[in-house]
Amino acid sequence: MPVVTVDWWSGFGEDKRRQLARSVTAAVVEVTGCRADSVTLIIRDIERDHWARGGVLAHEREAAAPEAGAPEAAAPEAGAPEAAAPEAGAPEAAAPEAAAPEATEASASGSS
Numbered sequence: 241m242p243v244v245t246v247d248w249w250s251g252f253g254e255d256k257r258r259q260l261a262r263s264v265t266a267a268v269v270e271v272t273g274c275r276a277d278s279v280t281l282i283i284r285d286i287e288r289d290h291w292a293r294g295g296v297l298a299h300e301r302e303a304a305a306p307e308a309g310a311p312e313a314a315a316p317e318a319g320a321p322e323a324a325a326p327e328a329g330a331p332e333a334a335a336p337e338a339a340a341p342e343a344t345e346a347s348a349s350g351s352s
């Protein structure tokens with residue numbers, strides 16, 4: 241009975257929540273092999289004044305650079321703003337294969 245929680249900024253509408261529910265559920269089913277009706281998704285809308293990164297509240301960061309982080313301004317259909325321009329310090333941007341367990345398994349099976 242997998243339970244997935246997504247915390248994201250308030251502003252996405254019901255269509256986006258429905259799309260997220262379908263996509264996340266499909267991904268969990270694909271990965272685990274469980275039934276779709278056993279997957280629970282909890283979506284929590286967080287106001288930007290209750291969200292801080294790097295010690296700065298998001299609404300204050302947005303006020304300083306409005307185009308930098310608002311999902312509405314960054315075409316949410318295309319994915320998170322970070323997906324389009326990963327930050328230099330993000331581990332997944334630096335070496336995605338290093339963190340993937342499949343890479344280790346593939347190497348192990350290939351060498352035996």
Ligand SMILES: O=C(O)/C=C/C=C(\O)C(=O)O
Pocket residue numbers: 247248249250292293298309310311320321
């Ligand atoms: O930059 C952050 O700290 C958070 C960004 C969050 C979103 O873009 C979102 O929930 O849509």
